[in-house]
Amino acid sequence: MKNIKKVVSIIAVVIITIAGVYGYKLYRDIFGANTKFTENQVYVEIPTDSEFEDVKKIISPYIEDMDKFETTANKKSYPRNVKPGRFLLKKGMGSNAIINSLRQNVPVNLAFNNQERLEDFAGRIASQLECDSLSILNAFKDKQFLEDNGFTEENVLAVCIPNSYEYFWNTTAEKFRDKMAKEYRKFWTEERLAKAKAQNLTPIQVSILASIVHKETVKRDERPRVAGVYLNRLNQGMKLEADPTVIYAVKKNSGDFNQVIKRVLYKDLETNSPYNTYMYQGLPPGPIAMPDITALDAVLNPEKHEYIYFCASVTNFGYHEFAVTPLQHEVNRQKYVEWVNNQGIKR
Structure with missing residues (x-):
């Protein structure tokens, strides 16, 4: 009887030991560190419609032991519940923590500003989100969207108010566009709408004029004064005669928006384009760039003065x-022309 008890005790100890070893191994496989990158953290992007095999290929550069990861993934039913998005992996994470992280989509802090065309804007966004530039471009040019929101292909860039936004990486082009439209409507508060009306401008016209102000001066404290000049010209029935619009017209007509034009020549003023405000009265048909909020607010809150002209x-x-x-302006203009010539700036 004693021998039987002894044998039973030995077996129990063996079982407990085996269970302990197995439990330790299981714990180590699930919770032990399983990363192999040196950075404190990395982001991985899982495309829409990805399967588990796709996920393994994407994260393999960051995983020390893929077998451990796969075992844990199966235990947590991850292969049947793969989620697309952008996910954060931290150095020293175990397989369990990695799986948990792959279920928590981390938003992208989206940034954009100073884009001259919708095409440039689409490319900028496509570099930060999953959707490609063509799908973004098509979403903003969609006829129903334009009609529902009162835009045209020429002025729809006005819907994009430069600011800091959060989007999930796998946001579709249409959802991105719709949120931009929502943010646009939120920007145009009753107060801003009233200020636009006081200037005899619609919100879109404010954006167009602000784009010119934005291009004219990088000095934020000077923008209200520049805006005041252009509003004075509009109110007096004068042409805007804004050099940035001529530069835009030259680029648009040539199809080359990468060219750098530092000096507007007399021949440029003859560029036949509705964007050339030396040739055509009033505002151009759309923004010549994406004005930031300081430029928009400069048009809504212009400096009150009698200036009609300005020169660098x-x-x-x-x-x-x-x-x-005109006489005062000519004195300033001659100083600038002399300086430009001395600098050897020909274009």
């Missing part, structure tokens, strides 16, 4: 010299 300053670089009369 050669003593306070980055700013402009303003004038009320």
Whole structure:
């Protein structure tokens, strides 16, 4: 009887030991560190409609032991519940933590500004989200979307208000577009709408004029004064005669938006384009760039003055010299022409 008890005790110890070893191994496989990257953290992107085999290929550069990962994934039913998106992996994570992380889509902090065309904007967004630039372009040019929101292909860039936004990486082009439209409507508060009306402008016209102001000066504190000049011209029935619109017209007519034009020539003023405000009265048909909020607010809150003319300053670089009369302006212009010639700037 004693021998039987002894044997039973030995067997129990063996079972407990085996169970302990197995439990330890299982714990180590599931919870032990299973990453092999040196950075503190990395992001992985799982495309829409990916399967488990696709996920393994994507994360393999970051996983130390794929067998351990796969075992844990099966235990947690991950292969049947793969989610697309952008996911954060931290150094030293175990397989269990990795699986949990692959179920928590991390949003992208989307950034964009100063895009000259919808095509440029689409490319910028496509570099940050899963959707490609063509699908983004088509979404914004969709006739029903344009009609429902009061835009045209020429002015739809106005719907994109540069700011900081959060999007999930796998957001579709249509959902991205619709949220931009929602943010646009949110931007145009009753107060801003009232200010636009006071300037005899629609929100789209504010965006178009703000794009010119944005291009004219990078100095935010000067933008209200520049906006005031253009509003004075509009109110007096003058042509805007804005150099940035001529530059845009030259680029658009040539199809080359990569060219750098530092100096507007007399021949450029003859460019036949509705964007050439030396040739055509009023505002161009669409924004010549994506104005930031300071430029938009400059048009809504312009400086009140009598200036009609302005020219780049050669003593306070980055700013402009303003004038009320053509004679005053000509003095400033001659100083600028002389400086440009001395710098050897021909184009």
